[in-house]
Amino acid sequence: MKQPVRVTVTGAAGQIGYALLFRIASGAMLGDDQPVILHLLDITPAMDALQGVRMELEDCAFPLLAGVVCTDDPNVGFKDTDYALLVGARPRGPGMERKDLLEANAAIFSVQGKAIDENASKNIKVLVVGNPANTNALITQRNAPSISPRNFTAMTRLDHNRAMTQIAIKTGKTVNDVTNMTIWGNHSATQYPDLFNAKVAGQTATELVDQAWLEADFIPTVQQRGAAIIKARGASSAASAANAAIGHMRSWALGTTGDDWVSMGVYSDGSYGIAEGLVYSFPCRCKDGEWEIVQGVEVNDFSRGKMLATEQELAEERDGVKHLLP
Ligand code: NAD
Ligand code: LMR
DSSP states (O other), X not given: OOOOEEEEEETTTSHHHHHHHHHHHHTTTTOTTOOEEEEEEOOGGGHHHHHHHHHHHHHTTOTTEEEEEEESOHHHHTTTOSEEEEOOSOOOOTTOXXXXXXXXXXXXXXXXXXXXXXXXXXXXXXEEOSSSHHHHHHHHHHTOXXXXXXXXXXXXXXXHHXXXXXXXXXXXXXXXXXXXXXXXXXXXXXXXXEOSSOEETTEEGGGTSOHHHIIIIIHHHHHTHHHHHHHHHSSOOOHHHHHHHHHHHHHHHHOOOTTOOEEEEEEOOSGGXXXXXXXXXXEEEEETTEEEEOOOOOOOXXXXXXXXHHHHHHHHHHHHTGGGOO
């Protein structure tokens, strides 16, 4: 058995937290030979609820759960931590766009970035889930200057999974047949799910569907899926978001499979002409705990236009939180 690692989950008393913690403790995220010490961070009024979550975690008697720390202090929450899932933030309601949350949520991420900088392992792997995830990841990263910007990522894996299922249904296949899906850009309504490079049973996906379906059905369905779930459930996605967070961290820590790739919001190094320093979703492969942006993916004129629109939105979001970017 390996030495335990510390995993911080913020917003641990919230709905995604409840769908996430038990799977982390069961080994689904870091493997069934990796014990974990969970650091559960939430705000002061949530501490009673958090104690309930702790009791339930204890009652599962997970063999891999080596400890639970509950706190409302970010300095304790991030102390020596190796992995952090930043979920704690307000969710949107009907009729809102995710960027409408910037004002309410951005300050959380500057505080937590500083606490990560001062307390966490310098090799920490951070995933931001709280919306708007890409720009919150940028704020966190810029407030933690002693840690590599490569260690801060944003979640577009839920969009990636949604896109895989939509093309599988359309082509009468299963997700097991779908590879090389890419979500480009922002976790927002401007994201670009790319079928030109995706494969279904080895065949290019766009050879199996027509352009009208791609433009009028597939892309808007994936872009608007979060809003559709809020409308149907009266609350934003939780179990599927937790599942995507597990998948994102697992791919990053344990690696991606063969030639396939996953979508991750990562620090742009200028690949594909995207402005350096934005947290933009790219196709990524992971190995030995490191991600790399897959190079040489075909970008046609249609794709280029969509990739630029979502880049533009991210630049605007960044400019709107300049005061939080040291
Ligand atoms: P929720 O309201 O159920 O839970 C949020 C939790 O965060 C609450 O327990 C709250 O007390 C806590 N919190 C608030 N401020 C905090 C702070 N400063 N420090 C620590 N904890 C704090 O919400 P939820 O449904 O769990 O969603 C959480 C976030 O995840 C939302 O912003 C939502 O929009 C986002 N989300 C993102 C994706 C994605 O794909 N990136 C998917 C689903 C949801
Ligand atoms: C989602 O995509 O389900 C989440 O980002 C929640 C939301 O606000 O749509």
